[in-house]
Amino acid sequence: MDPKRLAGKCCLITGAAQGMGAAVAEHWAAQGAKIGLCDVNLDGCDEIAERIRSAGGDAVTEKVDVTNREEITRAVKKTADAFGELNVMLNNAGINKPLMFLDVTEENFRKIMDVNALGVLMGMQEAAKQMIRQGKRDYPYKIINVGSILSRQAFDDVVPYSCSKHAVLAMINGGAKALVEHNITVNGYGPGVVHTELWEQLDKDLVAIGKFEKEGESMDLLAENMILMKRYSLPEDVVGTAAFLASSESDYMTGQLLMIDGGMVMQ
Numbered sequence: 001m002d003p004k005r006l007a008g009k010c011c012l013i014t015g016a017a018q019g020m021g022a023a024v025a026e027h028w029a030a031q032g033a034k035i036g037l038c039d040v041n042l043d044g045c046d047e048i049a050e051r052i053r054s055a056g057g058d059a060v061t062e063k064v065d066v067t068n069r070e071e072i073t074r075a076v077k078k079t080a081d082a083f084g085e086l087n088v089m090l091n092n093a094g095i096n097k098p099l100m101f102l103d104v105t106e107e108n109f110r111k112i113m114d115v116n117a118l119g120v121l122m123g124m125q126e127a128a129k130q131m132i133r134q135g136k137r138d139y140p141y142k143i144i145n146v147g148s149i150l151s152r153q154a155f156d157d158v159v160p161y162s163c164s165k166h167a168v169l170a171m172i173n174g175g176a177k178a179l180v181e182h183n184i185t186v187n188g189y190g191p192g193v194v195h196t197e198l199w200e201q202l203d204k205d206l207v208a209i210g211k212f213e214k215e216g217e218s219m220d221l222l223a224e225n226m227i228l229m230k231r232y233s234l235p236e237d238v239v240g241t242a243a244f245l246a247s248s249e250s251d252y253m254t255g256q257l258l259m260i261d262g263g264m265v266m267q
Contacts, residue, residue, distance in 0.1 A: 005247050007032030010083035012075060014066055014123055015093030017044025019196035020146070023235035024090065024242045029057035031243060036079030036086075038064035038071075039093065058083070066093045066119030072126045085134050088142045088246045089127035091120040091168075096161045096198065098205050109160040116164030117171075120145055124175055128184055136183045140254075143179070144245045145172050145188040147257050149265045152190070157211050165190075169257050176255030185254035189241045192261030193222050193232040228263025 006028050013028075015021040016037035022044070025035050029052040037045040042063040049059035060082045062075040080086045094116045099108055124143050131141040151169040154162035168188065175186035193199070203218045212218045219232045241260050244250055259265050 003030065003032055005031040005243065009033040009087045009246060010036075010079065010085055011088040011090065011246065012036040012038065012079045012086060012127065013090040013092055014038055014064065014072075014075075014119070016048060017041035019198055020191065020194060020235045020238050021090075021092040022048045024092070024239050025059070026052060026055075027239035027243060028246060029059065030055065031247075033088070033246070034058040034083045036060050036062065036075060036082070038062045038075040040065050066091075066123060067114045069122045069126065072119075072122050076126045076130050080130055080134075086127060086130045086141075088144065089123060090242070090246070091123040091143070091145045093119055093123075094146065094164075094198070096158060096202055096205075098157045098161070098202065098209055098211070100209055100211075101156050101159055103209070104159060109163075112160040113164050113167070116161065117167035120168055120171055124171060124186070128175075128179055128182065131184055132182050139248060140251055141182075141184045142246060142250075143175065143184060143186045144242065145175075145186070147172070147188045147190040149190055149192045149259065149261050151188075151257060152259075152265050152267075157206065157209065172257055173255050180254060185251070187245050187250065187253055187255070188257045189238065189245065190257050190259045190261065190265070191233065191238055192227065192259075192264045193219055194238065195219060195232055195234055223262075226264055227261070231262065233260070233262060 017039035045061040049061050052059040064071045064075045147168045148165040150162040151165040172188045223232045
């Protein structure tokens with residue numbers, strides 16, 4: 001791992017208390033980035049931040065519900081004030097609650113869309129405003145959104161989640177066009193089946209709605225039947241692509257969603 005790859009990058013990550021967000025935070029910090037971590041779970045953020053500091057890195061935390069614009073704005077300001085500016089925004093926070101198509105309720109749909117789509121939009125907007133206030137640099141600022149295999153297809157038991165991740169892809173494409181004049185790139189990455197705390201709950205929910213017979217089999221069956229590489233992924237499988245998108249190596253990219261799914265979706 002190159003300890004200088006992200007040196008000088010000041011980054012903010014939503015949904016950073018656990019799972020992929022936490023893994024990316026520690027990986028970026030090990031490569032020299034300064035990290036702002038935010039999540040509704042502040043204790044989790046504080047734990048990750050302490051690990052980063054213990055390893056010689058720099059991190060700040062803030063409690064944020066991404067459906068609340070004021071809280072996002074506060075986290076952006078706190079990160080920029082702590083580190084001097086904001087260079088990279090990773091919109092990672094997301095939720096899921098599977099229901100079969102005919103059972104989807106207005107509450108289920110709105111809650112998922114509020115966090116996964118509206119939360120990303122507001123995160124993009126508030127980060128971009130901060131970057132624009134800072135003025136153009138010799139390098140592009142970067143906004144990175146976490147999409148999904150479900151940014152490019154849909155399943156009958158997670159339609160609202162699929163809608164939200166299609167919206168993330170739309171915001172990557174539209175945001176890239178809107179922000180290029182400010183030297184801000186917008187890209188994203190799309191994981192597939194990732195073994196995180198979110199999936200552990202999802203596995204229970206899929207059993208509850210009758211999609212699978214018993215807990216623990218969803219990931220193995222999906223890996224066997226849908227993933228070309230025949231295994232589900234771990235957060236560590238995602239961090240390299242996330243670091244690439246945050247680094248200068250991706251400066252001539254914008255409007256792209258890179259799939260990290262073991263071959264579930266072919267582009």
